[in-house]
Amino acid sequence: MRSKLARRLSRLFPAGWPWKTTVEVTLCALLVACCSTVLLFLIHFEQAKIPLYASLADRILEQGTHIVPFVHIFGRGLLGFWIVALCVVLLPLFHYLWHWQGSKSIYLMRRLPRRSELWRRCLAGPAVLLAITVAAAALIVLLCMLLYQTLTPAGHLPEDPWAGIGGILCWF
Amino acid sequence: MLVLSDVKKTYRQGTQALAGVSLSLGPGEIVGLFGENGAGKTTLMKCILGLLRYEGEITLDGQPITPKNIARLSFATCEHSYFPALTAAGHRDFFREHFPTFRDKRFTALMDFFQLPLNKTIRSFSTGQKNQFEVILALSQGADYILMDEPFAGNDIFNREDFYKVLLGILEPNETILLSTHLLEEVQHFIGRAVLLHQGTVAGDMTTSQLEDEGRSLIDYVKETYHYQSDRVSRTLDQLTDQKE
Numbered sequence: 160m161r162s163k164l165a166r167r168l169s170r171l172f173p174a175g176w177p178w179k180t181t182v183e184v185t186l187c188a189l190l191v192a193c194c195s196t197v198l199l200f201l202i203h204f205e206q207a208k209i210p211l212y213a214s215l216a217d218r219i220l221e222q223g224t225h226i227v228p229f230v231h232i233f234g235r236g237l238l239g240f241w242i243v244a245l246c247v248v249l250l251p252l253f254h255y256l257w258h259w260q261g262s263k264s265i266y267l268m269r270r271l272p273r274r275s276e277l278w279r280r281c282l283a284g285p286a287v288l289l290a291i292t293v294a295a296a297a298l299i300v301l302l303c304m305l306l307y308q309t310l311t312p313a314g315h316l317p318e319d320p321w322a323g324i325g326g327i328l329c330w331f
Numbered sequence: 332m333l334v335l336s337d338v339k340k341t342y343r344q345g346t347q348a349l350a351g352v353s354l355s356l357g358p359g360e361i362v363g364l365f366g367e368n369g370a371g372k373t374t375l376m377k378c379i380l381g382l383l384r385y386e387g388e389i390t391l392d393g394q395p396i397t398p399k400n401i402a403r404l405s406f407a408t409c410e411h412s413y414f415p416a417l418t419a420a421g422h423r424d425f426f427r428e429h430f431p432t433f434r435d436k437r438f439t440a441l442m443d444f445f446q447l448p449l450n451k452t453i454r455s456f457s458t459g460q461k462n463q464f465e466v467i468l469a470l471s472q473g474a475d476y477i478l479m480d481e482p483f484a485g486n487d488i489f490n491r492e493d494f495y496k497v498l499l500g501i502l503e504p505n506e507t508i509l510l511s512t513h514l515l516e517e518v519q520h521f522i523g524r525a526v527l528l529h530q531g532t533v534a535g536d537m538t539t540s541q542l543e544d545e546g547r548s549l550i551d552y553v554k555e556t557y558h559y560q561s562d563r564v565s566r567t568l569d570q571l572t573d574q575k576e
Contacts, residue, residue, distance in 0.1 A: 173414075174422075174425055260415065261415035261454055262414070264413060266382055267412040271429050272398050
């Protein structure tokens, strides 16, 4: 079962390409991106909650105050994911050049009966990794939104907490 | 039948590699393709395989070469076309997947004959082993037309002779070989026909039986065709000696 999956995965990359390392490195990078995003979000969130309190030491909330909208706290939280995505997007170029490394396996790839095989092997792996990156980023955003909504003291959410949510996609 | 009609190839920088080559290769022929460096041998093979764009027409049993019939052609090149980081077993699986007529039995027999390891990456092979493996793949693909471009460059004489013998033993009557090489003496008893290229054109095309009938050796035929000046070495040496004096 496991070897079948490994075989299927290996077919998403050029023949002989160290796909296991590629997948492992990408997943590690995504894990780092996820952890750092959540951690930074929690730090910024705690800072954003300070103005809500009349007395921080006694944890007494000041009536009529509102926390800033989500997008201000989340900020550039997706930067890590953007970096991973950029690396993944560049992978097909390296995959294509792989066919000139140490031999001209490009000759074999270009004379296969299934003409699309060369491009499939160059693009499929990065496409899957990119999809995983997008999914991971979406999940982390959802998790942070959930934390924002549940951890903000009742009645202190702004009128439109999700105002300008599209701004989180901005990476610079 | 593999038919080339007036095949021309000019590279971007203006070099004409093929200046109208017409040639046909029938089933079961073993053809030697000879010519000086730059005569167009490699270019011709790459054109047949569709790796280069060309003018003219190349057909296989009357049909243009497309993905539908490309599996009927295989290629062994001195540049190598295997995947260096893949094992021999990995190559076998890859070829099985892409070439339905892959000859498993032949692959195993040849791997055993050359004592090549199945589970080592090809990059760990010696130069000779790499050449052997390249040829093994071309022979095992299950193609009717096997194109070989200087496949034995780097192999020792014993290896090469073994290979010719094995090749003659395993080839089936419908398998055609087009072998480009400079090793004239070695292949003269192995090939059935010699095609000579010179400056992108066919300068000569004769079967070895025709040559035998005429009492000529392949070497003589090649030398005659290329107007080889046998005294050019002595003339040069004389010139140099005169200069010294």
